[in-house]
Amino acid sequence: MSEPLLQAVNLHCERDHRTLFRDLSFSILPATLTRVEGPNGSGKTTLLRVLAGLNDNADGQVLWHGEDRGASRESFLRNTLYIGHRPGIKAMLTPLENLQALTAGRGGCPDSALRQALAGTGLSGFEDIPCRRLSAGQQRRVALARLLVADEPLWILDEIFTAIDAQGVEALERLLVQRVAEGGSIILTTHHDLRVPGMERIRLGDSDHEEVSHGL
């Protein structure tokens, strides 16, 4: 039961001659929430992009269900949901069209469920208005509505609390806790003070002090 979903083995990443992380190994178990912590520029987003398979510039291995991810790429992609800084919301499309397009490649989702998800993020009445007319927070909510219809066992979420108001943050926290209780795994970064019982932590940005001072 506690076989790890995703394992990172000796990850090492440099960017612009600066070591972001090295010898970084950890496992993501089912039904856990893992928070990547560290100051700005410590490589949190890079780590999440490496885990999601968007960034190939890191050395080391990422294992999916104990196998090398390259070999089981399709299974990995099908079972992982990544929402980044730029969540893939098209300004010219309506929230509903955006969700349709984003879920189409993952088996699709009936419109009624998508409308319900939009209502669940407080966007009822805005389903058919182009996203460019919505506020920044509302556009983030369109992206987050995906979480309400997502059944992927692993979620990789980069700064999802950005531009979300207090009530939204609270609802989102509840959603994450509920998700973990249902057996989903989440790895995320946030500067928001997240309170989730049993949260795992990965700390970045401590290992490279020596490197930096050496360079100076």
Place this chain on the structure above:
Amino acid sequence: MGSDLSAMKAVMLRDIKTSLRQPQDLLNPLLFFILVVMLFPLGVSPEVEFLQPAGGGILWVAALLSVLLSLDHLFRHDFDDGTLEQLMLQPQPLFLLVLAKSIAHWLLTGLPLVVLTPLLAVMVHLEGNSIGVLCLTLLIGTPVLSLIGAIGAALTLGLRSAGVLLSLMIIPLYIPVLIFGTGTVMAAAEGAAVAGQLALMGAFLALALTLAPFAAAAALRISLSNG
């Protein structure tokens, strides 16, 4: 297989919808095409003796340049708003999704150029048979331009302004298509058989359809890795 096709359809639909809602991106290459062709009679010579033999070449060059002009948009918006990341993380093979985007690009730029061509061809005094052959070469040739262009657009995605580099990289790859396209039109004007040349252009298209999406997908992975 079915899920691959429906994912491709969704990508094409999204691209077509977004483009139709910002028509200036759509109209720019078309206007450019018309203007370039119009300037030749004004700037060089309005005589039939000049325009008739040169017409096929003028239209081909203008079409090529206007496709080139539209290439930077192919992945740029998707890169900026994160759509490209989501495409890469879809379980379908990335080259199929790139193929879908290339087809959408052709439907939105290449095909309208082909539709406008008969009108402009009459303006440069081309004759009936030549006009038909010219349309046919553009119909086969413009998808090749979109497909090859996708490679260049994907490679230059990480750069702030890709304009000049994109042109320098892509134009040499466009030259064979241009030579065969205009050659076919000239042969048709002289009354020669063109079936062989058209078949050769068809081979270009087959080659581009099967190989270019792979190259473009690989280029996208590199560009996004650094993004």
